Amino acid sequence: MKxxxxxxxxxxxxxxxxxIETYNKPDFKYREETFSVxxxxxxxxxxxxxxxxxxxxxxxxxxxxxxxxxKDGTKSAKEYVKTNRAGNxxxxxxxxxxxxxxxxxxxxxxxAVKENLETLVEIRDNSIHFMNxxxxxxxxxxxxxxxxxxxxxHLVREWFGDVxxxxxxxxxxxxxxxDFDSATGQSLNSNEKKLLTYIKRAEEAYEGxxxxxxxxxxxxxxxxxxxKAKGREGVNVRVTNDPNAPSVRLAExxxxxxxxxxxxxxxxxxxxxxxxxKSNQEYHDIRKSLEGNKKYCHARxxxxxxxxxxxxxFYNPNIVGEFDKHYEKS
Numbered sequence: 001m002k003x004x005x006x007x008x009x010x011x012x013x014x015x016x017x018x019x020i021e022t023y024n025k026p027d028f029k030y031r032e033e034t035f036s037v038x039x040x041x042x043x044x045x046x047x048x049x050x051x052x053x054x055x056x057x058x059x060x061x062x063x064x065x066x067x068x069x070x071k072d073g074t075k076s077a078k079e080y081v082k083t084n085r086a087g088n089x090x091x092x093x094x095x096x097x098x099x100x101x102x103x104x105x106x107x108x109x110x111x112a113v114k115e116n117l118e119t120l121v122e123i124r125d126n127s128i129h130f131m132n133x134x135x136x137x138x139x140x141x142x143x144x145x146x147x148x149x150x151x152x153x154h155l156v157r158e159w160f161g162d163v164x165x166x167x168x169x170x171x172x173x174x175x176x177x178x179d180f181d182s183a184t185g186q187s188l189n190s191n192e193k194k195l196l197t198y199i200k201r202a203e204e205a206y207e208g209x210x211x212x213x214x215x216x217x218x219x220x221x222x223x224x225x226x227x228k229a230k231g232r233e234g235v236n237v238r239v240t241n242d243p244n245a246p247s248v249r250l251a252e253x254x255x256x257x258x259x260x261x262x263x264x265x266x267x268x269x270x271x272x273x274x275x276x277x278k279s280n281q282e283y284h285d286i287r288k289s290l291e292g293n294k295k296y297c298h299a300r301x302x303x304x305x306x307x308x309x310x311x312x313x314f315y316n317p318n319i320v321g322e323f324d325k326h327y328e329k330s
Contacts, residue, residue, distance in 0.1 A: 003257060004059060005052035009160055012045035016152060017167065023145070032141040033127035039148055040094065040124050043117055046152065047097035050159055053260045054105045056317045062097070064090040094121075105261075106268025110216035113151050119144050119202050147217040154215045161253045259298045259314035266315050273320060274327035282326075290322055 019038035023031055048062055055061035064082040067075040082090045092100070098114065101107045123141055156164055261269070266287070270277050277283070291297045296319040299311040 003052075004057040005049045006257075008045055008049035008052055009156075009163070012042045012049055013156075013164070013167070015039075015042035015045060016149070020149070032123070032138055032145075035145055036120055036124040036127060036141070039145060040117070040121055043148070043152065044094035044097065046156065047094060047101055048091070050101050050107070051092075051097050053159070053257075054101065054107070054265065054317075061100070062091045064092055064096075104268070104272065106264045108264065109155070110151075112147075112216040113155065115202060115205075116144065116147050116151055116217065120148055151216045159256070161256050163253065255298060255300060255314070259300075259316050261315040261317060261319075263313065263315075266319070269317075269320065270323055270327070273329060274323070275330045276328050286323065286326055290319060296322065 015038050019035045019042060022028060022038065023035040025031070028034070051061050052059070060081070065079040066082045067078070068080055070076055084090050094117070098109070098117075102109055123144065153164060267279055267283075270283070271279070291299075291313055296316050297313055298316075299313050301307065301309055301311050
């Protein structure tokens with residue numbers, strides 16, 4: 001049976017593919033707006049998939065909680081699951097899922113990812129005002145969207161392994177279907193101008209303290225050049241279903257599924273779980289004494305084909321039961 005976080009991840013991937021396919025249609029009048037809606041939906045599902053992975057697939061980790069008002073006007077001590085009009089549990093927003101991943105579990109997410117998504121959300125929220133005959137705005141949206149795709153690819157690979165190898169993720173450059181270099185654009189309303197100003201401010205702020213060598217970006221500029229191919233240039237690629245070929249992806253997925261926590265996540269969860277926890281030598285001694293137990297820990301090689309490449313230890317969430325023997329719960 002497929003785990004909840006895997007099912008959520010597949011929905012996220014499906015939403016991103018739908019965003020790309022919509023954007024790359026030869027003639028689609030609501031291209032940028034629809035892409036932004038579907039892309040943000042994909043990112044929300046990705047963060048929720050990560051929450052489920054970290055929370056041992058407990059779906060309640062995604063529920064919105066509330067304290068009800070009692071008859072005396074005070075709030076209840078107990079938290080209740082908030083429901084929608086249909087009576088179903090409400091799930092957290094994209095930003096709340098992001099906060100849970102980063103703050104509740106201590107997962108490090110590059111600053112550029114959040115800034116890129118905030119800009120894309122602004123595009124989505126303003127989409128009802130757009131009349132995108134303004135090619136400057138269309139190009140800027142594509143730069144933001146291309147960076148969102150690249151960021152997505154990096155995080156999916158980092159969090160869930162090589163699950164996207166069978167897909168081609170790219171946005172067709174504007175020059176393929178618009179004569180952008182010679183076309184002139186005209187802003188049709190003040191909303192477009194305000195959005196372009198907002199994007200420009202975000203880019204200027206990011207350029208001031210961004211890391212050009214990093215894998216994550218707020219926006220990516222596109223430089224398209226056509227060159228005549230000579231002979232059989234390029235690299236030949238062959239996809240095979242040969243059962244004798246080395247199999248890596250499935251094993252990697254299984255490892256990530258069973259051991260989703262790294263040292264940073266483990267330490268963050270223990271700090272929140274216990275009132276007397278300290279990240280000191282006592283903690284490190286307890287942790288290292290458990291790292292030989294395959295039930296709780298697994299050392300993943302940086303390069304699986306090279307046993308001498310070094311490794312990083314990952315943990316099964318059930319390891320907290322062992323720390324319960326040493327610390328007092330909050």
